[in-house]
Amino acid sequence: MKELVMIIRPEKLEDVKAILDEIHCGGMTLSTVMGCGTQKGTVMEGAVNEIKGFKTTINLLPKVKVEVVVEDKVVEDVITKIRETCATDNVGDGKIFIKNVEDAIRIRTGERGVKGL
Numbered sequence: 001m002k003e004l005v006m007i008i009r010p011e012k013l014e015d016v017k018a019i020l021d022e023i024h025c026g027g028m029t030l031s032t033v034m035g036c037g038t039q040k041g042t043v044m045e046g047a048v049n050e051i052k053g054f055k056t057t058i059n060l061l062p063k064v065k066v067e068v069v070v071e072d073k074v075v076e077d078v079i080t081k082i083r084e085t086c087a088t089d090n091v092g093d094g095k096i097f098i099k100n101v102e103d104a105i106r107i108r109t110g111e112r113g114v115k116g117l
């Protein structure tokens, strides 16, 4: 199993949800985040320079972070589909980070591994 941590443009969330539905993923965790990539010094439209009242020289943009644990065999398919829908040719399209996941347990039933997803 792999965890995909996908940081995307907020307006792409519905497309990403549709992709995850297609692969019948068990669930997902979502957070609204602020972040920057390589253009951290560049003033971008919508960027803010303050976080929780503290000033920063980083130009922060609102993004959505989607965390989803999936079977290994669907990972490449998800990456391809996410790129197809989320790549706009502009900077700031986001990133996907991939981590190994040791185990998963559905608390209600005790099912483990892929069955626990």
Ligand SMILES: Nc1ncnc2c1ncn2[C@@H]1O[C@H](COP(=O)(O)OP(=O)(O)OP(=O)(O)O)[C@@H](O)[C@H]1O
Residues within 6 Å of the ligand: 007, 033, 034, 035, 036, 037, 038, 039, 061, 063, 090, 091, 092, 093, 094, 095
């Ligand atoms: N190395 C990183 N570590 C953690 N989070 C990152 C990293 N790179 C990007 N992010 C997150 O992803 C969001 C989008 O990054 P972004 O797409 O701007 O990356 P980039 O490397 O600057 O690529 P591009 O040049 O296409 O803009 C950032 O706002 C930040 O939340």
Ligand SMILES: [Mg+2]
Residues within 6 Å of the ligand: 036, 037, 038, 039, 091, 092, 093
């Ligand atoms: Mg960037």
